[in-house]
Amino acid sequence: GPRSLNFTVDDVELDASAFLPQSGHDLVTGQPITYHAGTGTIAGLVDGQQYYVIRDTESLAFQLALTASEAFATQPIVLSSEPSGNFSFEITSVDGNVIYGTNHGLETGQALQYNAGDGPASLSLISGETYYAIRIDDTRFELAASRADALAKQPLTLTGQLNGNQYERVTTDTVVQLFNASLAKPVVDEQFDLLTIPNHHLIDGTHVIYRPAGTALGGLVDGGEYVVHVVDGDSIQLQSPINSQTVDLAAPTTFGNGRHALYVVHADLDIDRDVFLLADHGFDNGEIVTYYSDGQPAIGGLTDGADYEVIRLNGDEIQLSPMGQATAIDVTAGAEAYDLHRLVSQSGGEVAFTPELIAPGRDVSLVLFNADALPALDLANNTIRIDNHQYAEGEKVRYLQTDGSDIGGLQNGAEYTVHVV
Missing domain, CATH: 2.40.30 (Elongation Factor Tu (Ef-tu); domain 3)
Structure with a gap:
């Protein structure tokens, strides 16, 4: 859901x-x-x-x-x-008790309501029941029967399968404001040109497209493509894809612009689904195209110079079938990273694509970071900094932490009243 x-x-x-x-x-x-x-x-x-x-x-x-x-x-x-x-x-899949959902945005302890839609409930869940999220990362989470179980990392045992019912969904009306109590330095480190992004899940050599929230960081261009150099599991540098030089970063001069994004550049071929990801490809269903690997190793299942029929899924995705057949070809690995291949239609249309790239799994498609994040705790004044928090004076909030260590003076799961400074 x-x-x-x-x-x-x-x-x-x-x-x-x-x-x-x-x-x-x-x-x-x-x-x-x-x-x-x-x-x-x-x-x-x-x-x-x-x-x-x-x-x-x-x-x-x-x-x-x-x-x-x-x-x-x-x-x-x-x-x-x-x-x-x-x-x-959307939830994309389930593995044991772990639910996969791209950029789900859930946090541990967050209340969720499950609705089965127009069919039987999935995964042994009860339609209309409230559950609580156990966040694993940006794409994975588990469900718990109570907030206490969620905070204790005690997930429900899921059985059965996703039924794919119409209108099946999990909803939440809880707004979660995040802050990193352990952040001791700004996210953008100008001295070492580092971005501190906890658990980024990127791998060395990944190509990413940078999209700012508001003003772009100094040294980066909105829509620019960069290569990731992984320093450790929580920090990266960005390099030029042309000369491999590390980008000279400058910290933001304005604050409260929201999250910046790094979109992972995945290969134009999804082998697991046998789908070619070709933006605005322009091919029609049943159109005949010729595949060219141009002297490079061919995609498994395809032959350089051979003709195939297009199975049009949408304006950005196609599959290929043998001539005169309606079943998509089971494509496999074979192409080398960064080689450029082509599909040429009999009408003269041509699409170049890259079937293999260095990249993490497709479940890692987007990495978000708050570029102007500063240390959240001011112990001298007993204040917590949360940019654009939108809280009202006297509003009730519940404090949750997920790393096993409470902020001194606060209790995990306890409710508090907001005083807006």
Whole structure:
């Protein structure tokens, strides 16, 4: 079941074709999300269809695009009605008790409500029941029966399977504000040109695309491609893909701009799904194309210079089938990293692509970091710094920590009252 971002009439601005959520979210440009209608479908959107986020750099507002390439080109869908509904973050798979969901945004102890939708409940869960998240990383989490169990890292034993019911989802109305109590230095280290990103899961040589939240960091360009040099599991440097020189970083001079993003550049071939990821490929279903590896080792299952038929999945994805057959070819490894291959149609259209790259698994597609994060604790004044916290004076909050060490004076799981400084 997906994590949902719910919205009402008041959250939709038709003139701008934008959503203006009242609570925080971790959506970033290019992120896939699925729309589910509430009291009625928004004209321009289809209930249950996947769209791609266009995030406003200065606020929580966002728009939707039909494809990832249109999202990065800021080409939004035009909206023309205002019912309520929600956007969900889909669960991709389950392994034992571990649930996979791209950029799920959940934190340990966060309350979730499961709804089975129009079919039987999945994974031995109970529809309508409240569960509690146990965060593993940005793409994996477990469920616990109580907040105490979640904090103790005692997950439920899941049995059965994901049923894929229509409208099946996990929702949460809990807003989680994160702060790193152990952060002793800024995220951007100008002296050593380091980015401190705990548990980044990147590997040495990974290519990433940088997208800022607001003003770009000094030394980096919005949309620029860089190569990751891993210093350790919590810190990286970014290098030029042209000359391998480390980027000379400069810390931000303005604060509260939100999270910056590093999009992992994966190969244009997903071997697990036999899918070619070719943005705006322009091929039609059944179109005949010729595959060329141009003297380099060919993709397993394909022959250099051979003709194949296109199975068009969408504007950015295709599969290939043998001539006269409807079954997709089971492609395998064989191409070498960074070699350029081509598909050429009989009408003259050509798409060049890179079937193999150095990159982590596809579950690591996005790394977020708050570039202007400063040490959160001021022990002398008993204050906690959380940029753009949006708390109101007297608001009730619950303190949760996940590393086994409470901040002195606070108790894990206890409720406190906010005093806004």
